[in-house]
Amino acid sequence: MAIGLADVGLLLLSLAVPFLITLVGMPPFLRYLTRIGKVSTDAHKSPPARVPEPAGPLLFVAALAGELIAAAGFDSWIPLAIAVGAAAAFVIGLVDDLYVLGGKTKPLLLALAGVLFVGLVAIVPDLYQPILTFPILGDTAPHFIIYTLLAVVAFPVVSNAYNMMDAFNGEISWFTLLTSLALLLAVSLHAAYASGFSVARVGATLPLVAVAAAFLIFNRYPSRAFDGDSGSLMFGAMFAGLAITGGVEVAAMIAIVPAILNSFYTLSSVRGFVERRRMSSRPTYIGEDGLLYPSTEANAPNTLIRLILLSGPLGERDLVRDIVYLTLVACLFSAVISVLTWVHLG
Amino acid sequence: MKLAPLFGIETAAFLLILAETYLFFDVVVPLGSIPHSLAAYTGLALLKLGLVVGLIALWFVVMVGLTRLYTRSKVRSAPRPSS
Numbered sequence: 001m002a003i004g005l006a007d008v009g010l011l012l013l014s015l016a017v018p019f020l021i022t023l024v025g026m027p028p029f030l031r032y033l034t035r036i037g038k039v040s041t042d043a044h045k046s047p048p049a050r051v052p053e054p055a056g057p058l059l060f061v062a063a064l065a066g067e068l069i070a071a072a073g074f075d076s077w078i079p080l081a082i083a084v085g086a087a088a089a090f091v092i093g094l095v096d097d098l099y100v101l102g103g104k105t106k107p108l109l110l111a112l113a114g115v116l117f118v119g120l121v122a123i124v125p126d127l128y129q130p131i132l133t134f135p136i137l138g139d140t141a142p143h144f145i146i147y148t149l150l151a152v153v154a155f156p157v158v159s160n161a162y163n164m165m166d167a168f169n170g171e172i173s174w175f176t177l178l179t180s181l182a183l184l185l186a187v188s189l190h191a192a193y194a195s196g197f198s199v200a201r202v203g204a205t206l207p208l209v210a211v212a213a214a215f216l217i218f219n220r221y222p223s224r225a226f227d228g229d230s231g232s233l234m235f236g237a238m239f240a241g242l243a244i245t246g247g248v249e250v251a252a253m254i255a256i257v258p259a260i261l262n263s264f265y266t267l268s269s270v271r272g273f274v275e276r277r278r279m280s281s282r283p284t285y286i287g288e289d290g291l292l293y294p295s296t297e298a299n300a301p302n303t304l305i306r307l308i309l310l311s312g313p314l315g316e317r318d319l320v321r322d323i324v325y326l327t328l329v330a331c332l333f334s335a336v337i338s339v340l341t342w343v344h345l346g
Numbered sequence: 347m348k349l350a351p352l353f354g355i356e357t358a359a360f361l362l363i364l365a366e367t368y369l370f371f372d373v374v375v376p377l378g379s380i381p382h383s384l385a386a387y388t389g390l391a392l393l394k395l396g397l398v399v400g401l402i403a404l405w406f407v408v409m410v411g412l413t414r415l416y417t418r419s420k421v422r423s424a425p426r427p428s429s
Binding site: 132134137140141143146250253254257258260261264265268302304307308310311312322325326329330333337 | 353417421
């Protein structure tokens, strides 16, 4: 794949515009949310703080702008397909933010978003290749039906996994930024080393990186903004869609191992899909010293956070730092897999 | 390095996901030629289903085992908030 100067300019534009929209648009949007009473309690502060939520609509607008630039600039349907998947997840998340959907309704609706996304293959035949590529072993044979079913399932699974990583100040923004960077590396290496791989797929990845990076400024400890389910589900859907269209499913799965583990622990301990706001007990509690402790209740959900806190109580900032370390390790594994898969010397 | 055991669990999850995804997509899915009788077709489908369930169960068993090991080692010395 040869990249011209115009391509580089378009890639920079796909990165800069969503970043600037989030950065410049967030303060007035947060003031607007506060004015209309859309504020949530930050339960992990003592005393609890009030934080504007959901910032998801602005994050969606910013990501959409980036995808539209990539679509128009590279004359490709791929960024539009990503935008469609993101829009579907965003709408589901926004409904959940406003009315709270049931624990089972949300995954079912997100599966429909997955159906909508893979349905676009009728319009865009090269939306995805029904193969997986492994390091050293190379490509598997194509399996269109199985791959398509898995792609549909990926939407609710990945979106919910991201949603479950949205419990503490800065957790979702750090997680999305790091995993989207791992994804960007994988897609870029795929684009660089596989002949005929469109640069538009790299361009489609950049808005996710940009929005996550800009949102981190407002979401890091102490948070001035919460994304809400509209933001976290959209992040997850974009990640799933980009992994599928980028042909980097294996590296993408590895990057989100902390979220996969977190979902596995939560779902296996509460035995099914339960909306987190309707769980009977919390996985952690705040001690009188202001530190977070693992819950000792027998029916408390067993999350990754609770496992981290079993080593000792932590402040919220230190806890998120530990999650960032776990995510960094997973992204490092993902990077190694990407290099071993795509980089061919000589 | 209090996160070391969790890094270990993460590494195990990563390696299992990698190996099992390959086994699923390159071994289980293309397993056998298309059978000509309904009985053989059903048998092959059930065999594939069993293998998939086995792969998922293996991941669950290893993850649950490692997590229990970790939890037991930590829960005895679980801290309590100072009052």
